[in-house]
Amino acid sequence: MQSILAVDDSASMRQMVSFTLKGAGYNVIEAADGQEALEKARAQQVDLVLTDQNMPRMDGITLVKQLRSMHAFAGTPMLILTTESSDEMKAKGKAAGATGWLVKPFDPAKLLDVVKRVIK
């Protein structure tokens, strides 16, 4: 079973993401911010990272940068799921090494479609 690390400081968002991904057969590991996600990523390998941008302690772009610098996550797809929709922020995400930028709110079918396309 493929594992997805879902990172969001909003409990309701984590719930909606988990509901969607678990319903499609993925194993979901949840984290409430970038720092917690980094600690969980160090403990176990995941097949995809789906992260929010604006979070306390560590934001999504910083998390992507940190993970990209780790050998184990060099080729892992990383998607940023956020309310931020400016080109400026998207460019920062791309420069950090994100695989894609999804603007909230997400549609479950479209999220699953993107996950299937990028997960290895």
Added chain:
Amino acid sequence: MHNLDQHDAATVQRTALECEAIAADLERLKMVIADAGDQLIASFNEVGVLSKQPTRSADEQRRLDRAVATAVTALQFQDMANQLTAHAQRRLTSLHETLSKLSDGVDPLLAHSRLQPVRQAGMGVGSIDLF
């Protein structure tokens, strides 16, 4: 009331812009909540009707799945609402600081970013960019 000098006038103008931005945040918040409410009620009604049927046609099953998916999208409103209120609160703090400084005659610059964390004014599905 004393006459405003040029510096004070500029500050008042910036303060008015901040007030306008807060009003826009609140209006967006109102629309996000209203849109989410409408979608949840519609989904709830659809699920309520279809889930009671002992058997469902392929089309009815698709409608049921769609209603659940719509609810999943609408239930994300809390996150967007939280960010809008947090943004408005930061602006209010900035206003408070500005007014405090203005009253003391100290240079009152609004330090907080104008970058808007939520531009959506409803619960329509967001865009996707793959790099």
